Amino acid sequence: MSGVEVSRLRKAHAGVPVLDGLDLAAAHGELTAVIGRSGSGKTTLLRLIAGFDQPDDGTITVGGRPVRGLPAEHRRIGYVTQEGNLFPHLTVLGNVAFGLPWRRRRGRHGVRELLDLVGLDARLEHRFPHQLSGGEQQRVALARALAPQPDAVLLDEPFSALDPAIRAGTRTAVAAALAATSTTTILVTHDLSEALSLATRVALVRDGTTAQQGSPADLYLRPADAAIAAFTGEVCELPAKLLGDHAATALGSAPIPRPANGQGAVLVRPEQLVLDPAAPTHATVLGVEFRGHDGLLRLGTDDGEVTARCPAHLLPATGERVGVRLTGTALATVIPPGAAESASRRPRPDRRP
Numbered sequence: 423m424s425g426v427e428v429s430r431l432r433k434a435h436a437g438v439p440v441l442d443g444l445d446l447a448a449a450h451g452e453l454t455a456v457i458g459r460s461g462s463g464k465t466t467l468l469r470l471i472a473g474f475d476q477p478d479d480g481t482i483t484v485g486g487r488p489v490r491g492l493p494a495e496h497r498r499i500g501y502v503t504q505e506g507n508l509f510p511h512l513t514v515l516g517n518v519a520f521g522l523p524w525r526r527r528r529g530r531h532g533v534r535e536l537l538d539l540v541g542l543d544a545r546l547e548h549r550f551p552h553q554l555s556g557g558e559q560q561r562v563a564l565a566r567a568l569a570p571q572p573d574a575v576l577l578d579e580p581f582s583a584l585d586p587a588i589r590a591g592t593r594t595a596v597a598a599a600l601a602a603t604s605t606t607t608i609l610v611t612h613d614l615s616e617a618l619s620l621a622t623r624v625a626l627v628r629d630g631t632t633a634q635q636g637s638p639a640d641l642y643l644r645p646a647d648a649a650i651a652a653f654t655g656e657v658c659e660l661p662a663k664l665l666g667d668h669a670a671t672a673l674g675s676a677p678i679p680r681p682a683n684g685q686g687a688v689l690v691r692p693e694q695l696v697l698d699p700a701a702p703t704h705a706t707v708l709g710v711e712f713r714g715h716d717g718l719l720r721l722g723t724d725d726g727e728v729t730a731r732c733p734a735h736l737l738p739a740t741g742e743r744v745g746v747r748l749t750g751t752a753l754a755t756v757i758p759p760g761a762a763e764s765a766s767r768r769p770r771p772d773r774r775p
């Protein structure tokens with residue numbers, strides 16, 4: 423059975439196009455994350471799938487059924503927002519039971535099963551939403567969304583209002599409940615690590631369309647272009663000579679994703695620059711940004727400044743000389759017009775695709 427399929431979706435708000443022929447495929451039983459800069463149309467997309475708004479053009483199918491013209495309440499879709507939107511006058515029991523079919527509402531069995539599924543203590547069932555933490559409220563909101571056994575659940579930044587201390591536990595519980603029920607899920611999030619760690623597929627929305635859709639590793643390691651590389655993680659730009667299928671930099675050579683020739687630059691992740699005393703190139707540590715499990719190093723090389731990532735316990739001190747070499751495949755190449763004459767005119771990659 424298919425999950426959610428969106429094809430050539432168009433929607434303008436107040437005459438301004440927001441979605442401009444967007445395609446998205448969320449596979450049945452999997453979690454698909456939708457990312458993109460603020461205002462790129464992620465919530466608009468979810469609202470069209472849910473049936474809260476109508477598209478100007480395009481098709482949406484949910485569980486293999488076209489949903490055009492179907493009112494939201496008949497689409498068999500659950501929707502969880504940032505605030506959870508629980509009914510304030512109903513207890514946990516009442517909120518979750520609200521999502522159950524009539525015949526199952528009278529017993530507590532179905533509700534208890536759902537609370538268990540989202541990892542919520544059954545003793546909280548008589549509490550009202552204001553007596554719950556934000557994380558507990560979001561678990562109840564998901565239990566309510568799952569109660570009618572929907573064909574798909576849409577999560578619109580469900581963890582962004584939570585304290586970082588409870589965010590990790592809440593999202594683990596939510597992801598486990600969705601996986602246990604094989605629920606087709608679309609998650610909109612601004613948190614890149616959340617998208618890359620929870621989703622089996624990630625779609626990046628840009629200019630009203632899907633700029634890239636693939637596995638988390640595809641977007642992080644094989645971005646479709648330089649802007650996507652910069653959006654999906656930290657990048658380091660190295661001046662390079664592009665030699666067909668690989669590039670030669672001062673820190674070593676690396677394969678490049680698409681053949682190119684001439685003077686330009688390559689983008690790599692900071693963790694691709696490895697400290698190695700035996701490396702032929704040495705650099706001076708200009709600064710250290712401690713991040714906990716690792717740190718970012720600003721390194722001064724003969725060819726300019728580069729950024730490397732290093733495990734926290736191996737971080738050198740500012741001023742030290744270190745050997746550094748490039749590993750892995752470059753993410754993207756930057757070959758601006760006129761680069762052959764002057765590499766210094768290269769534009770910086772835009773972090774906002």
Ligand SMILES: Nc1ncnc2c1ncn2[C@@H]1O[C@H](COP(=O)(O)OP(=O)(O)OP(=O)(O)O)[C@@H](O)[C@H]1O
Pocket residue numbers: 435436440458459460461462463464465466467
């Ligand atoms: N009802 C509306 N009327 C007019 N414009 C709207 C309406 N809803 C959204 N927009 C506009 O459409 C664009 C896309 O909005 P949307 O909320 O879908 O983006 P988003 O990617 O979810 O943003 P964010 O990441 O900030 O939540 C924005 O420019 C927004 O101002």
